[in-house]
Amino acid sequence: MLVLIKFLYITFLLPPGLFIAGLGALCLWMHKHKQRGVGILVAITTLLYFISTPLFGDYVMRSLESRYQPPSTVSGDVIVMLGGGATADTPNVHGKGHLMGSAANRLLTAAQLYHSTGVPIIVSGGQVFANTGKEAEIARHILLGLGIPDEKIIVEGQALNTTDNAKFTKQILVEKSFVSPILVTSAFHMERSVGQFAKFNMKVLPYPTDYQTNTNHIFEWNQLWPRADAFYNSQLAIKEYLGLIAIQWF
Numbered sequence: 001m002l003v004l005i006k007f008l009y010i011t012f013l014l015p016p017g018l019f020i021a022g023l024g025a026l027c028l029w030m031h032k033h034k035q036r037g038v039g040i041l042v043a044i045t046t047l048l049y050f051i052s053t054p055l056f057g058d059y060v061m062r063s064l065e066s067r068y069q070p071p072s073t074v075s076g077d078v079i080v081m082l083g084g085g086a087t088a089d090t091p092n093v094h095g096k097g098h099l100m101g102s103a104a105n106r107l108l109t110a111a112q113l114y115h116s117t118g119v120p121i122i123v124s125g126g127q128v129f130a131n132t133g134k135e136a137e138i139a140r141h142i143l144l145g146l147g148i149p150d151e152k153i154i155v156e157g158q159a160l161n162t163t164d165n166a167k168f169t170k171q172i173l174v175e176k177s178f179v180s181p182i183l184v185t186s187a188f189h190m191e192r193s194v195g196q197f198a199k200f201n202m203k204v205l206p207y208p209t210d211y212q213t214n215t216n217h218i219f220e221w222n223q224l225w226p227r228a229d230a231f232y233n234s235q236l237a238i239k240e241y242l243g244l245i246a247i248q249w250f
Contacts, residue, residue: 010225016052017226020045052226057233058213064240065187065213068194068206074117076182076205078154078173081110082165082193083125084186084210086133094145097138102186105210107139110184111146113207119182121148122172124156124165162189162243163250166196173202186210188236192243199247212236 011017023045030038050056085100092098099107103125110121121143125135136157143153156172159165173181185193187208197204212233 007222007225010227015228016048016231020049020052020226023048049226051234052228052231053224054227054230054233055219055223057230057237058217058223060237060241061188061233062213062215062217064191064237065208065211066215068187068190068208070207070209071205074113074182074205074207076117076119076180078119078176078178078181079110079113079117079121080169080181080183080204081106081121081123081139082162082183082185082189083123083135083139083159084189085128086125086135086138088127088131088133092138092141094141095138097133097141099135099138099142102189102210103135103139106184106186107142109207109209111143111148113182113184114143114148114152117182120152120154122154122156122169122181124159124169126157126159126164128160162193162196163247165193166200166202169197170200170202180205182207184209186212188212188240192240192247195244195247 012021023041027038027042027045030041084103084106086103087098087100089096090098098104107123110123114121123136123139123143125139127134134157136155140153140155144150154172154176156168158168169181172178181202181204183190183193183197183204184207187210190206190208194204194206
């Protein structure tokens with residue numbers, strides 16, 4: 001009974017299911033009253049439904065996340081952690097500001113790698129918008145709170161995108177004579193990141209993290225329910241695919 005109730009409110013009361021149901025009702029009304037354009041609206045509604053299901057969202061996300069695997073043996077002289085968003089003034093244990101979900105997962109992996117390797121961490125990420133935090137500085141405070149010495153943390157606070165991450169990190173690598181960087185970013189973001197670092201003649205050891213899907217796909221009927229997180233995964237994966245095309249020129 002609870003499963004049925006959950007299905008009903010997810011499908012009909014919460015976005016994107018609410019909008020899909022509304023568009024579906026509009027399609028039926030247009031068809032009943034023989035309105036023009038109903039075929040186009042049906043196609044749009046069907047597409048919106050499809051990309052809002054975990055069946056599709058997980059599939060396209062997994063297609064990106066499966067391209068790199070964490071290495072069984074980790075060796076390098078520096079860890080490079082790419083940013084992924086931050087809040088500016090939210091209260092934290094040490095100061096203000098939090099890393100967003102993906103960035104926080106990246107930071108946790110970078111901290112774990114530090115404790116297993118002892119090599120320094122470069123945190124790369126600036127303040128993208130006026131209302132977002134200075135990401136590298138926020139990451140530094142969190143790493144200090146996790147017991148990582150200040151002298152082992154290098155802040156790169158200028159980068160506003162993945163190209164900048166590679167560009168400004170390269171300057172630090174050259175300045176400090178690092179030659180074997182371990183690159184930490186979300187699994188879905190790794191291929192584009194490796195490509196951007198390669199454009200600046202940097203060979204990295206990819207260490208993907210922040211997985212959004214399971215490695216193995218097991219079909220369940222709830223994967224056909226439209227959900228906001230599935231829609232988010234779809235748009236995130238599509239953005240990455242567009243980014244992989246764009247790095248040929250940018």
